[in-house]
Amino acid sequence: MTCAEFQAVLAYIIDNGGNAEQQEHLRQCAVCSGLVSDLKYIAEQAKLLVPMMDPSKKVWDGIKSSLEREGLVKDSARGSLLGSTPLTRWGPANWLLPVAAALLVAVGLLYYQNRTGGQQATLQPSSDNAADASIQAAPLQSASMGDVQDQQVLSEVAAHIPALSQSYRQDLQRVNAYIADARGLVTRNPDDEESRQALMEAYQQKAMLYKMAMRHSLP
């Protein structure tokens, strides 16, 4: 078998190795074995390529605008589900969620800062009274208080989007388990930064869940 004959069929045999004659040629011929090595090396390196870049922000903006134009989601002026959301239509509990979210984050911050030396952890005054009150009250946050808030959130979700009620219940259970785990770690390892970060992250996730529930519960 010549090199030309071998290379003429190489596209079809490179993955399975070819027949005995082709394999023999490959063993004997430095030129063709070098070629096969190169091609396989290129394929191996290509498999290692990972996505490296995010699209620019305008891609998401374009998606959002198109969906709004097509009427698939509400436009921003009416309270977009993809953008900012007015709170005025959430009934008696419309004040609760931002406060609860701020409280959750504040608890996480206080835990974090207390463990890193409370003297540097002075919180800056805020113009948002509700958030200030939440921050002041943060150390008083207890499991039972969290339960009450969770129940209020779940009630709103059940009232407005019953199809997602079970899903939110499960998410809250998961995030509460995460918070409990992270709290346990911080208690046992007060100087471990990773544990403190985990606790912060857990509270942030819960705050995000509250925020999502609020947005989704809009009529």
Next chain:
Amino acid sequence: MRPEKGELTQAKKTLVPGLTEADAIDRAKQGDSESFEALYGMHKRRVYSLCLRMTGNTAEAEDLTQEAFLQLYRKISTFRGESAFSTWLHRLAVNVVLMHLRKKGLPEVSLEESLEPQEEGPKKDIGARDNMLAGSIDRVNLERAIESLPPGYRIIFVLHDIEGYEHNEIAEIMGCSIGNSKSQLHKARMKLRDLLKTSRTERATRS
């Protein structure tokens, strides 16, 4: 005492953040746009990279990424979970890119092309051991070389060697034979080999 990190694993994996991919898919199917946004966040990089590698053009890749996610929003209710969501989304994105290329009239794969033996035979220096590529490719050079491939070669190479599609899948997507897919892939790799060797020589000359 170090914390037992395993204690956090379960909860951390299921919330990224706030909900799992499965939760997000279920909610997006019901028109929940916040969950759709979460899915966009999870998959935008891979979809954009796919579009960018297949087109070799940033602006086109962004337009196609946008179109792919718009189609996702419209079609997500048809996702039945028979394959992984990422696989399904990628197939959708590939179809968006191919549709675009067809509209542009770019030849994706020449159906007439077969892999005939080269009349002049192999080049004398082909595969010479002192000129082999092993160990000399870095990511940037490989990405550049892929970008320089002719569109037909580039698409097959991206689908097979980067995205992991099989030849029978590519043949189905591209409407060509399996043999043609193998032939195009081989030519793409041969072309890349030339490009990478040229690039290596130029680098060596400069330094």
